[in-house]
Amino acid sequence: MRSLTPILAAILLIFSSLIAPSPAIAQNVSNLFAQWLQADLWPEARARGISPATFNAAFAGVTPNLKLPDLVMPGESAPRGTGQHQAEFxxxxxxxxxxxxxxxxxxxxxxxxxxxxxxxxxxxxxxxxxxxxxxxxxxxxxxxxIPYNAFEVLGTKAFLATRKEMFREEVLAALEMVEKRGVGPETMRSSWAGAMGQPQFLPTSYLKYADDGDGDGRADIWNSVPDxxxxxxxxxxxxxxxxxxxxxxxxxxxxxxSCAEEGPxxxxxxxxxxxxxxxxxxxxxxxxxxxxxxGYLMMPAGRLxxxxxxxxxxxxxxxxxxxxxxxxxxxxxxxxxxxxxxxxAAGWSRVDGLSRADIAAMQRALEARGHDVGGADGLAGFKTRRSIGRWQEKAGRVATCFPDRDLARQLR
Structure with a gap:
């Protein structure tokens, strides 16, 4: 990407003012993507033993899919239109x-x-x-x-996603699947996240774990049940x-x-x-x-x-x-x-309808009080659940180890 910085800077102001890419902007991104493939990705692929024939076959007709989630348009600092911070918990x-x-x-x-x-x-x-x-x-x-072309997804994400380096490794692994494992690029259908086949493996997982279960000499996770x-x-x-x-x-x-005894x-x-x-x-x-x-105590809804x-x-x-x-x-x-x-045997109690933003705010408040919640991501994992329980116990409340609206108010 460093080699494309002048080009990206030239369209910075255009991108920053848009809600969704226009056809003209999409074409500009496609042009940048094509340059990135040749100037940035191809040299590393070649160094890893990928042939020009494999690289060209994998990306023949591929343009960036700007409808995928978690993309950061050139000149912007965050994904647009995901709304995850307001998603329901x-x-x-x-x-x-x-x-x-x-x-x-x-x-x-x-x-x-x-x-x-x-x-x-x-x-x-x-x-x-x-x-x-x-x-x-x-x-x-x-x-x-499984509707997507894996090279379209992985290439787009390696170019534009928030986790570019992760997807760069995945697209290079996908090329290795073609070059060294004999997987045809046309076979490689994936999810919107780049996970492939019936087990939903990312390419790096395919290279490590895909197995030939039917004895035909290759691991076909798209069509073979034994594999x-x-x-x-x-x-x-x-x-x-x-x-x-x-x-x-x-x-x-x-x-x-205590429900706060939960965790691996x-x-x-x-x-x-x-x-x-x-x-x-x-x-x-x-x-x-x-x-x-x-053994380990696991309470996915706390006492609820x-x-x-x-x-x-x-x-x-x-x-x-x-x-x-x-x-x-x-x-x-x-x-x-x-x-x-x-x-x-136990039922699931009704829980308050909170947003992930509500949970993240609670997590930040608990962090400020010295609790390890595992990060303010808006998801109530075991560290968040037991932190809630410990706070409740210290406050003299009945420990439920699960978020609710009253707790959200108390922690503001």
């Missing part, structure tokens, strides 16, 4: 509204692909229910439309999935155990949690082989929803998608695929 329960389709589809496909799943379980140690749940969640078992399933399992195993351990268990947490840095042996009065729901005992293993003791495998699911609710969705759906219609 959704109730955790809403995340599970469509779990039934993943469960029913997973059960059907568990029977259809039983032999493949058995081989994958034996090789990687990842339960078939988990693999199926991720497949269903990521791409509807391959039925979801898709093996790649998902390989990803989890490579990130440290512990063979033979579960992902977690729904529990009841007595009032004398607050681990105890599951036997210790049980000695504190935390019990598995439904009168079930924790499996004997789990008792000496480390179900609670769990999770194992290190829960955090391997978070490696796939950095969200407590995603990992819980996959674990719960995997259990239901394999063991029947298991519902959460």
């Amino acid at each position: 959704r109730a955790p329960s809403a995340y599970f509204d469509h779990i039934g389709g993943v469960v029913s589809g997973g059960r059907r496909l568990a029977a259809q692909h039983a032999a493949t799943l058995s081989a994958i379980e034996k090789r990687y140690g990842v339960p078939r229910g988990i693999v199926l749940a991720i497949w269903g969640r990521e791409s509807g078992f391959g039925s979801a439309k 898709t399933l093996a790649s998902i399992a390989n990803y989890l195993a490579s990130h440290g999935w512990v063979r033979g351990r579960d992902w977690g268990f729904e529990v009841t947490v007595p009032a004398n155990v 840095d607050r681990g105890r042996r599951i036997a210790e949690w049980a000695a504190m009065g935390i019990a598995r729901v439904g009168g079930k005992a924790f499996p004997a082989h789990e008792m000496q293993g480390e 929803g179900p609670a769990f003791i999770v194992t290190p495998n829960f955090y391997r699911l978070k490696d796939y998608n950095e969200s407590d609710l995603y990992a819980l969705f996959v674990g719960h759906a995997g259990d239901r695929i394999m063991y029947g219609d298991i519902s959460f």
